[in-house]
Amino acid sequence: MARAAGIPNQVWNMDARAGAITEAEDAGAHLDHIRSAAAHSQTSTTQRYSRDALGKSRRVAEMRLAYRQAQNEA
Numbered sequence: 001m002a003r004a005a006g007i008p009n010q011v012w013n014m015d016a017r018a019g020a021i022t023e024a025e026d027a028g029a030h031l032d033h034i035r036s037a038a039a040h041s042q043t044s045t046t047q048r049y050s051r052d053a054l055g056k057s058r059r060v061a062e063m064r065l066a067y068r069q070a071q072n073e074a
Contacts, residue, residue, distance in 0.1 A: 021046060
């Protein structure tokens, strides 16, 4: 079907799946909900599909820093 639709050989189903998982995570969906929607039995499998780990780690660090700064100002 992919070939008939003109999808290039280098595009795999897992690329679309990874894109959907990454987009859901970026939108703020809970990882366990994403895991369930992706029909994964393990959260670790879902995490492997999620892309841009460095950017996400950076955002978490920035949020933690902002939280600590707000606590110190209170």
